[in-house]
Amino acid sequence: MYRYLLLLIVWCHTQPVSAQSPAPVKLITCEGKAQGTYYIVKYLATDTTSLQGAVDSIFQVIDQSLSLYRPGSLINQFNATGQVQLDTHMKAVVTKALLTSRATDGLFDITVKPLVDLWGFGVHKRAFTGVPPADSIKKALTYIGYRYLRIKGNQLLATRRGVQIDCNGIAQGYTVDVLGQLLTQRGIRNYLVDVGGELCASGHNARGESWGVGIERPTPGDTNYEPVQGMVRLPGKGIATSGNYRRFFDQGGTRFAHTIHPLTGEALHNHIISVTVMAKDCFTADAFDNPLILMGVEEGLLYIEQHPAYGLEAMYIYKAPDGTVKEACSKGFRQYMVY
Numbered sequence: 001m002y003r004y005l006l007l008l009i010v011w012c013h014t015q016p017v018s019a020q021s022p023a024p025v026k027l028i029t030c031e032g033k034a035q036g037t038y039y040i041v042k043y044l045a046t047d048t049t050s051l052q053g054a055v056d057s058i059f060q061v062i063d064q065s066l067s068l069y070r071p072g073s074l075i076n077q078f079n080a081t082g083q084v085q086l087d088t089h090m091k092a093v094v095t096k097a098l099l100t101s102r103a104t105d106g107l108f109d110i111t112v113k114p115l116v117d118l119w120g121f122g123v124h125k126r127a128f129t130g131v132p133p134a135d136s137i138k139k140a141l142t143y144i145g146y147r148y149l150r151i152k153g154n155q156l157l158a159t160r161r162g163v164q165i166d167c168n169g170i171a172q173g174y175t176v177d178v179l180g181q182l183l184t185q186r187g188i189r190n191y192l193v194d195v196g197g198e199l200c201a202s203g204h205n206a207r208g209e210s211w212g213v214g215i216e217r218p219t220p221g222d223t224n225y226e227p228v229q230g231m232v233r234l235p236g237k238g239i240a241t242s243g244n245y246r247r248f249f250d251q252g253g254t255r256f257a258h259t260i261h262p263l264t265g266e267a268l269h270n271h272i273i274s275v276t277v278m279a280k281d282c283f284t285a286d287a288f289d290n291p292l293i294l295m296g297v298e299e300g301l302l303y304i305e306q307h308p309a310y311g312l313e314a315m316y317i318y319k320a321p322d323g324t325v326k327e328a329c330s331k332g333f334r335q336y337m338v339y
């Protein structure tokens with residue numbers, strides 16, 4: 001899923017981390033476009049040699065595995081034949097996806113691709129016709145179900161003909177963490193990685209503080225954005241957001257967003273504008289943001305409270321019945337908020 005999210009990075013000016021630093025520390029930036037969105041990698045180092053080439057190489061390798069836009073990618077091979085030999089990246093993502101599916105009783109399901117395509121949010125755009133007919137949704141649902149996927153060694157198999165997968169709802173979070181691992185392996189301890197609004201951070205910024213992430217609140221019309229309303233610190237955490245305000249269409253006074261409910265076949269059309277999820281890593285945060293937005297505010301916050309092992313915290317931004325925009329947070333989320 002291509003994210004158009006609510007997150008803005010709060011950048012700091014380059015300066016030495018402390019007066020005792022043995023060598024001048026510089027803030028280095030790598031940036032570009034990949035996976036249908038932007039990316040920015042910022043880190044502190046005494047060696048000013050750019051890692052741009054290494055970063056771009058990671059995107060190329062992961063896209064060859066998981067990109068629906070790249071002909072011949074492993075995911076496209078699976079969707080064409082119902083089987084594929086997995087590489088390290090695809091195996092990690094599919095394994096995590098299946099674990100999340102079981103943890104959320106199927107609210108997260110990468111076999112949702114036929115429904116994503118049917119609603120017009122897929123890679124191959126169809127002529128817009130609005131809400132799909134009920135019989136078309138019913139037919140597509142016969143191909144949906146994570147239980148139709150089986151990992152056997154390093155091979156992924158579909159146990160039902162016609163099952164296809166879409167990993168866009170989790171691949172960006174995975175990529176963020178892989179980039180973080182690259183930096184760690186290069187001896188870099190202070191960094192922030194952002195891929196389309198999905199982020200992970202380690203250490204501190206040039207001011208010696210935990211990296212700051214600003215959260216925007218959309219106006220009631222959902223098309224314009226007010227200035228940053230708050231900021232959270234990201235001390236060694238991952239953060240991801242799912243929302244209904246970028247990829248959507250309106251019909252009959254209802255907004256239908258690109259998040260698809262895999263059990264009902266319906267596009268998201270509740271009162272939630274967004275949910276921002278924090279976890280131990282971006283991979284986990286990205287895996288759970290779609291299920292949490294489908295659960296809704298009350299059920300989602302209860303889920304977080306009842307499943308502490310996943311280490312989730314979340315902030316919901318939603319419309320109240322009177323049309324005002326409000327927020328609701330899990331108990332642990334506020335400790336990371338600065339204002």
